[in-house]
Amino acid sequence: ASGCHWYFDRKYGYDQGFARWRGYAVGKDEMERVPTSKQATDTAINFLTDLSAGALPDDGKDPRQDLGSVAPWFLFVHYLDPHKHYIDHKGFTPFGKSGRDRYDGEVRFTDHHIGRLLDAARKADPDLSNTMVILFSDHGESFGEHGEKFHGRDLFDVQLRVPLLIKVPEGKAKRFKTRVSILNIAATVLDAVGIERPSSFRGSSLLGPLTTGKEPLQRPIYAEMPPGPYNGEFRALIDGDQKIIHRLHGNFYRMFDLGSDPAEGKDLYRSQPQEAAQLLERYKLWRATHLEPVDATYKPRRR
Numbered sequence: 001a002s003g004c005h006w007y008f009d010r011k012y013g014y015d016q017g018f019a020r021w022r023g024y025a026v027g028k029d030e031m032e033r034v035p036t037s038k039q040a041t042d043t044a045i046n047f048l049t050d051l052s053a054g055a056l057p058d059d060g061k062d063p064r065q066d067l068g069s070v071a072p073w074f075l076f077v078h079y080l081d082p083h084k085h086y087i088d089h090k091g092f093t094p095f096g097k098s099g100r101d102r103y104d105g106e107v108r109f110t111d112h113h114i115g116r117l118l119d120a121a122r123k124a125d126p127d128l129s130n131t132m133v134i135l136f137s138d139h140g141e142s143f144g145e146h147g148e149k150f151h152g153r154d155l156f157d158v159q160l161r162v163p164l165l166i167k168v169p170e171g172k173a174k175r176f177k178t179r180v181s182i183l184n185i186a187a188t189v190l191d192a193v194g195i196e197r198p199s200s201f202r203g204s205s206l207l208g209p210l211t212t213g214k215e216p217l218q219r220p221i222y223a224e225m226p227p228g229p230y231n232g233e234f235r236a237l238i239d240g241d242q243k244i245i246h247r248l249h250g251n252f253y254r255m256f257d258l259g260s261d262p263a264e265g266k267d268l269y270r271s272q273p274q275e276a277a278q279l280l281e282r283y284k285l286w287r288a289t290h291l292e293p294v295d296a297t298y299k300p301r302r303r
Contacts, residue, residue: 133166
């Protein structure tokens with residue numbers, strides 16, 4: 001894995017299960033003001049070069065290890081640059097001066113470095129016939145919608161709806177209409193390599209739809225936002241085109257029809273009380289049947 005944010009420090013446990021974990025981070029206050037896509041990609045390409053040659057890279061402690069020519073591998077690369085604060089990048093002409101234009105400029109910069117990574121992958125597997133590629137984001141960005149800027153303050157679709165592109169060797173190019181969750185990613189990866197999905201996994205595999213081109217089954221999608229220094233506590237459920245957002249402070253609800261109102265401009269919770277009551281019941285039932293309390297305490301491993 002190659003990550004660039006102090007979130008991905010080993011002490012938080014994200015390196016669990018990885019044979020090699022390398023991060024690039026600067027001080028917390030400067031992390032979002034320093035470009036990191038090149039560094040993350042350079043590290044990933046070095047990993048990829050060794051892995052494609054059947055070797056586990058040197059980590060500074062253990063020497064480079066021979067894995068054999070057919071050993072499977074998994075590479076995770078985290079990019080931060082399309083993120084506030086929006087910064088300009090040398091050699092990449094900005095789209096304009098607005099926040100949205102500058103954000104798009106960061107996307108252009110990161111896209112260039114992702115291209116470098118894919119080019120490196122094609123050197124080992126020219127047509128990517130034996131490689132699965134997944135591109136996704138953890139959240140979107142607000143540019144004044146619903147009176148908000150940046151991210152991490154609410155659960156409107158402008159922040160929940162993110163890119164998800166999956167390329168599988170036997171897949172058929174198609175843009176699906178059915179909404180899915182990024183929880184499906186892990187199950188899809190395991191399915192693709194023939195590993196049984198653990199019962200603890202919430203997501204379901206998308207491998208079938210990806211290989212056949214048929215729409216995946218429509219399933220409810222749940223999201224939540226824990227309280228933080230800049231936001232309240234929110235929960236949401238999307239069931240078909242219907243979406244309910246629950247703000248726990250004040251026990252306040254909103255309901256939207258994403259089919260006719262994808263921008264979530266018209267709250268239907270009070271104007272359609274019968275539909276709202278039914279959706280609220282499904283939301284409560286989903287939480288009661290799918291969520292279980294867990295011990296979130298993490299104890300760092302000794303090194």
